[in-house]
Amino acid sequence: MITRNCSIPAGRYIMIAGPSTDCSTVNKPPYYAKTTAGLVRCARRGWRKTPGELRLTLDGLALQPPGYVLRTTAFRFQMPAHNNEFFAPGPTAGREADYGYATILPPLSPGSHTLMGVGRYKNYPYPPEKVTYHLTVR
DSSP states (O other): OEEEEEEEOTTOOEEEEEEEEEEESSSOTTSBOSSHHHHHHHHHHHHHHSOEEEEEEETTEEOSSOOEEEEOOOEEEEOOSSSOTTOOSSOOEEEEEEEEEEEEEOOOOSEEEEEEEEEEETTOSSOOEEEEEEEEEO
């Protein structure tokens, strides 16, 4: 279980990324591709192989739907040469496409809120990831 405390200015939307599959020019196969079309195809194929599930509650109420499955086109990114998301020493830039859940919450009322999320991948041997966000809207 992961717990995070966040302070959010009033009037701001909140985006939460759920389980997703990414393919990049930095990943190792089978999550590697070179072209824009190849990156998008690779991410979609990975999602179809191990789709994700997402459950979200805000202040104890289940969000229905919890988010929407969407895809990105290929985009450029930069990362540190060490201790990066891909555990790839050396490369500091690349291109990536993603396929998976995203949720955008409208601005919340000022005060304290609790957002809880449980995400997992079907056909994957690992337990679900649970995250609790304690949000303070100012």
